[in-house]
Amino acid sequence: MSTAHLSCPVELSTDVAIVGAGPVGLMIANYLGQCGVNVTLVEKLDSLIDYPRAIGLDDESLRTFQAVGLAENVLPHTTPWHAMRFMTPKGRCFADIQPKTDEFGWSRRNAFIQPLADRVLFEGLARFDTVKVLFSRELEGFEQSDSGVQLTLKGADGRRECLKAQYLIGCDGGNSLVRRSLNISFEGKTAPNQWIVVDIANDPLSTPHVYLCCDPVRPYVSAALPHGVRRFEFMVMPGETEAELSQPENLRKLLAKVLPDPDRIELIRSRVYTHNARLAGRFREGRVLLAGDAAHIMPVWQGQGYNSGMRDASNLAWKLSRVIKGLAHDRLLDSYELERRDHAKAMIDLSVLAGHVLAPPKRWQGTLRDGVSWLLNYVPPIKRYFVEMRFKPMPQYTRGALIVPSEKGSPVGKMFIQPQVLTDAGITVLLDEVIGENFAIIGWGCDPTWGLSAAQMAHWQALGTRFIQVLPDVQLKAPSDAHHEVVRVGDSSGRLREWFARGSSSIALLRPDRFLAGLATPQTLGSVCDELALALSAQQLVSLTPVVSKVA
8 A cells, every 4th residue: 555645754663563452463562572572553542442342261362461471460350260151042051161171271261351451461561662552543554665664654633654664463453454455355244133232330140151042032142251240242133223222221121131120230331243254365465464353353152353363463473573583584474374364264163153053043943953952961972072162173283384294183283281380499380481482392301402413502592492301390309411401390290291192202392372383302303403494484404403422
């Protein structure tokens, strides 16, 4: 999009420009700021959005908050182990989803208050001198060249500024100007029915969890949120308008369906939403990338819109930081779309399916759903499938910045587990606290540097790599004979031993987003690291695979 005709009396520069101070833009800015990258975050509003939107936070997203050092700050605004219950019109629960697994270190499902979580992210930026936030700046246009992107911004007073950046990330929502300016398609469907969302303070029910009530007359949702907030969502029926439903007498009629006394409430606000299922045709155009709702939007029924955006942020930020620092080639950014687009589509499809379960397009489908669900509740494997959320497609990358596995069932491309470990100092922490923002080469029982030459060690250290030796915790009391760069941790829970015992490899190569990029043994580590270096599009290694001999 050309902006050359607009005059800019003020010129600014940065490494990365992010348009949109929503949760995805804020998370990317926190990660890049943590890495010392210069970031300018541009927001057309004069402050953060303060009304509730998303209400579900996955364990993967909490792990992303942890990666930028803000997990403990956001936890007070969450309710862990939040169950999701699908109810028939007669009040029978036919799907009780309350997974108790915590393989990534956090509760699988959490309710949360989004404005407070966004505030945590925004306040986290104050830690970084390299991050600047510009409120009340509207993006008028941008143009890109081989060397960078130039944005034209207009302030509330009408004054224009030019912002020059190496890269631009569009996090500006479903109506993204960045995406539209690039003529990138946004294909999908809009749901035929809207929904009105009503948020109430001092929860008049105070029952825990979230209930999706499959009422054929008017489906609705009742959700308990932190800090005594209750959310109701009602389907807007044909012919109804937001203005009509927002009238006190009509709002009272809706709430009378779910509350014994609809007059005694403390209304926070009500809003009407349209549910869309859309996916951008591509996530990258030269030096411009799309993330969050600018790249994909989905119905709310599985709470995956926010969490998919967090996955984008986690995937993109570490790659962009390495490119900006000259530690990886620009082509590494191509792997962002390769890895994220297919999974985003899978989450869109799941969300659409959940919406059809809640409000089937045809009445007979609801009757069939209720009958089949009653029967399936008595089949233990199927019941576990729903209760443990095994239906949720977890990301597994089969191409991109990893060593593509040749064997079926390989864990490569999946997120690595995060158990509690014991440090040499005798402190119990989650595994990621040992890794930090870095790559990690983790060896069970062995020295994870044994198969590397000095040149390879230097390369992986330059990329930012933690070399971690995992031992049974009782062995931490013995002196270490590992390389001085190796950090030892004790596997006090036994989960890491169990993980490594499932396969034939004793060394795991982790990316900064905690996805498993490759597997090795001490004797194959050198060649695997060379292969991974090429897959990461980093500077090509030449003749670095060593011939190793080690005598006890």
